[in-house]
Amino acid sequence: MIELKLNRFLLLLAVIGIALYATITALYGLHEEDAAPTDNPSITKQQAAERAAQFVLERYNIHDPQTFVVYQSEKERSGYLQKEQLTDVYEQKYGDRFPIDFYQVRVVDQATDRRFDIEVNYRTSQIIGWNQISDISASMNKQKADIMAKEELRKQGWNPDDFVQVNKPNTSRDQRMTLVYEKQGGADAIGEARLQLQMNFDNQSIIGYNSLFSLPASYQAWLDQQDHSASVMTWVSMGFTLLMSLAAVLYIIKHRKRVDFRRGLLLTVIFVVIYIINNINMYPAYKSMAGASNEGLAMLLAALFMNAVTMLLGVALYLALAAGNAWWEQSGWRPWPSWRERRFGEEVWRGMGRGYLLALFILGVQQVLFYWGEKQFDVWSVNDPSDSVLNMLEPRLFPLMAWVAAISEEATFRLLGIVLFKRIFRNNFIAVLIPSIIWAASHTQYPIYPVYTRLVEVTVIGLILGYVFLKYGFITAMFAHACMDSILMGMSLFSIGYVSDAIAGAFYILLPALIALLISWMHKRRGPLTPGEPPPRLEAL
Template identity: 25%
Template sequence: MKRGKSSRDKYLWVAGILGILLFLLFTWLDPSATETHAVDQDQALAKAIAHWQQAGLETQGLKSTVLMDGEQLANGYLSKNHLRDLYDTQLLQQAPLVYWKVTLYPASGVGNDHFEVRIDPDTGAVVAWSRSVNTSEPDPIEGAAAKGLAQQALQARGFADAVVQPVAVPPETRKPREVPVQTFEYVVPATQWAVGDLQVKYNVSVTGQQVSEVSYAYLVPAEFLTWHERQERIGMILTGLSLLFSFGLTVLAFVYLFLISQKKPWWSALGLGVLTVALFALANLNELPTIQQQFLGQGLGGVGRSFGTALVIFGVVVLGLLVGAATYVLILTGGMLTKEVNPALWTPRRARNWSAHVRGAMWRGYLLAFAWLGLQGIFYLVAEKGFGVWYEEDFSMSPSNMWFPLLFPLMAWLAGIQEETTYRLFGVTFFKRYWKNSLVACLLPAMIWALGHSLYSVYPIYTRFIELSMFGVVIGYCYLWWGIETVIFAHVVFDTIQMVIPFLLGGDGKEISVGVLYLLLPIVVGYALHLVRTRNEVESDSTALL
């Protein structure tokens, strides 16, 4: 048995080295991995403030949100139809696909006034803007005069021959006492810009006596839009199934918690459960800037935003406690099941070899993560070249849009602990205990886990299900061979490496340093646990001698 483990470790070294070399190669060949922007968040905010000050707005005392955003559907259309290179050669500089969205709003929390600007992250130019207008403004202009103002606004954006058309607004949609808003649109003709069937439409709004909005949107073909909406619905259904089956696993864990007569790992489960709650809350509250922007987009006033934010925080805390409680139960039951399947799957904290085991699990975790990275790279190389898999640029989880961007890689620890204890420690062990077959025991939890990743912007939408079902089987066997500590470390390292890539390749000195620290954090944790246990062992040995 010892010889078998040594042989596996030897092959693991080879797989790890090959995997990290493949990952580095794929990263080097991927232009999006090394893509950086000339204008950072602070510069975008400064340019937005300068724009509004030039327009006569007093910006002193205004709060702000600065988020990276973009035309996701247009990005997807270009990727699906292999038009990215053509788009790059015919770049419409007035309407970048990716932009900084800067919103200024009153610090007092009174009213729903806000002033929004889109900043080109490569040139720093203002490419779109909108503002609220004082509702007490008298004598609004209408008709030809309003149309003239709209055309002047577009001419200032570089469209000298633009002819805008009025957009009819149903009277029933207008609110009482609301200043009349006249909206005009302009579709850039194909003679000026054409990439596939993609179109660019500008909206210009005139409120009262001034232009209150100049914005643009990319229009994708109706066929693509219908297909995309159907893919999103399928993704929602698959994610719902994952939540349902994961809840079923939790119920099973709770029932078997009282049916299995083994010693329960109370303190280990409690510690990991509390850590899960803390990481869950931190990860979700770190997305508050995006939530604030959504409230502003919905026209919520200061009171509405404050109430909505409080409600979100309350919901995160409650949901975090539920996730932590579920993790606690899953670890308790999974820990007891390991004693009936294979005690080596989880080495108890009080075991005599615990410190050496944790240290070894940490190093194996790095090697496994390297191997998995290479395996994932091969999967997507085959998927893209052979099966037409493609991606959309999704900014919902961008570090740039987080409260504290440098805390983003901590999510790797949440995923590593919560997912591995749910789908491997309990899921694989449970099915291995009662169905015996290792392949089935690894496959069923892997499929549930894979379904939960269906809303990632990888298309067709079933791609991630196939990828992670296969990948989950590999992780399941790694768990059966090396135990839960190893796969937790491996999952953490795997996610951390991918999360710190933007810091390492596109960041400044501080971000690069933080990225390196996150890469080394599993080593710090592994050795800290090793040293704590070593001290306990020394104390235990001293007591025994007395």
């Protein structure tokens, strides 16, 4: 086996990264009372489904329903509480009765096709809300509904005299009656947000009971502006990335005789296969985003769209790998040795070692940026059900996406992006900075606010990875990215709370080393190899 010699400079960076990460984590611990609650589910999805089935049996006499459980979160409410530093106040007053995060159980009566969404507190298994989502043809009059609503308030432990009815438009397409009651008294408000309880009725009974909080219009306007800015930056990033792909196409057409079209094929296949597996794995997430109406069609369209996007991304990745490699070789540098070269196995093995050390450094820097942003710019984030391991068929497959990100983003923004902008500007720093900004802009759609802070954070990481690419080549940059994401995604499995998930998380953290070990062993056992040229030292940034 190839000996792994630790680079002292990179080892020092890793130690610095660990020290930074530990220090910031300790600082977070000292200010734990200011942080948002991080409670994990205390019940399983199966237990939530059983509790929901019991509820519809007792309330609506529905026997043996079909159930499907997803994780949901009140994202806008959570954002307001964090922005105004009201999370602790909310938790004390309403945390158990109306938690921000919960399980939503889709319940279907197989006999009548009557469907409900039942909200279950995933810490206490209490029913916190429900709503019939199947259409109804008739509803009761407002006076009778008001009498039933006040009785339901008593049943839920409220004093009806503390509530007044408020007018809200009924957005349902069917005939249901909807009444909304707002709790009076400033002591019960959360900042400017007041508790509202919404109840829906058919012609016989209450078919829905949900909590609302009337968030201030100023906050909603600010949030809309932030989301709009993130959308604009994402589209700008996509536009520049498309232009980079077109540049790769033009280079391949013009220099097709010097392009090795075999380069990048295996990495592209790995990318596409893992991405499609992830698309299937995200079925509960798509279901959590699908509306109640035309759910089947929405799910089908989402699946078709995601797989079509995956294939297009695979084409773009292949173009970046083939063109980027040839473009650098034309410039006199081989950033990525081929399998046929004698140094390939050694480069993979050493790239893995460098990758882990660099990943530890980057994680420390990232932790500092998070802390600095939170303290200086009031940065906060909300949980996103569409991207949570709780909304995956098999959460233990999620960390495979570390390789999707590492392969595609290093190929596009380092291998191709740097050589493209180096040709335009003749300056290494600018050639690294521009694709780093483009890459960072594509990450602003994550629910982290203010959105510009995410642009800064990811640009800094891009500059580090750009330096890594120019200094050590594509394989090291890819391993650094894969190791960093594998550590983060592996640790996300620890939070689920099961021993099997923790073991899987540890496995994924070690996976880059296992892959490098396997590749270097297979390469060593291969037949005669060509010597290959070592990469020349590039000028410093």
